[in-house]
Amino acid sequence: MFRMLFTFLLLTTTTIYSQQVMTPKEITDLKKNVKIVAQKTTTINSDFDQFKHMEFLSDAIKTSGKMKFKAPKLVKWSYTKPFQYSVVFKEGNLLINNEGKKSDVNIGSNQLFQQLNQLIVKSISGDMFDETEFTMNFIKTTENYIVTFNSKDAELKKYIKQFILYFDKENYTVMEVKMVEPSDDYTHIIFKNRIENQTIKDEVFKN
């Protein structure tokens, strides 16, 4: 019993110490540095793993792929495992290639998709500290600055109540994104092999 209590105390103490609330100065510096890095970023080419966590599942559902971003707002998500599916967000349209089958979806009228698109672009570029759209919490660990964005928009909140972005402490880029649903089920995207400012041709975004 004593050993259990000790372990519990040790774990909670470790958690408390490993996650600290950021000071106002640290928050200002983070926002400033993220913006500087975002402004310098013309392209991003990155692999990603996506994990869908749901309370009732035995294991998270893993999918993987590549993400390409070209400033100011071209984005292509390509899922390559376990299926081939890619989406380009382009001028109010979703260009979908579903295992070779191509289709265009006009998202101009769909507010939710527009907002999700904007958030994806902003989260990649790191420029999403918008107090009119979100309330924000800032914490830090030894490796990351972690910013929780709580949606203010009632419609968006029905689907995703929080976006949690993990910034690298050294270069201020987004390393991980968590999208938390009202039920607390969440999607966790982990970026890896990130290459910045390498030429990406516009043809890539034709899909």
Added chain:
Amino acid sequence: MRFLKINILVIFLLSSCSLAITKDFTEANVELSNYKNPYFSNVFKDYVYKANIEVYGYEFSGILIIKKLATQHHRIVFATEFGTKMLDMELNKEDYTIHFIASELNKKILVNTLKKDFRILLQEDILVNKTFKNEYFNVYQSNNKNRLNFYFVKKEHNCLEKLVNTSKIKEKVIFNFKSNECKMAEKILIEHKNLKLKIELKAF
């Protein structure tokens, strides 16, 4: 006299149509009174599929997750490839709970259709009322309220290959299965005959 003629015609049409699905089969004694659909029966398994859906000319895709929670009790989630949940439903033998539904999908006819389809797909213990046979298949007929379900089980591996939901006179929904070891369906195709709805599922 005219009434009698119409009646005879109706009876002829009904009987000829009702035989269509089993016309290449002969009725046999019911040797198996309970058939067990194996495809969603493992409570420890997450059944995850890439789903392509065609409904009245619209096409969309996503991920379908089915989890058995207990006997005749399943959780069904449809999410986009990005992971955004569009439908989260819990289905019991008699009732159901919608935990979440996107406003685009929240149409009574769609929800009722999906509910009926999943009830048929996920029903595990099936009471057999009639058995039909041919060289390759055993076909188990089961009464389903005012409809019938026909389970086409291939004799060679005892593998469920097709499930057809019918009214008294015609086919309504056809479920085709492809399974490597007859325990889990790697591919499922659900086709409606009276609605323009097709659901294609590929396991991953």
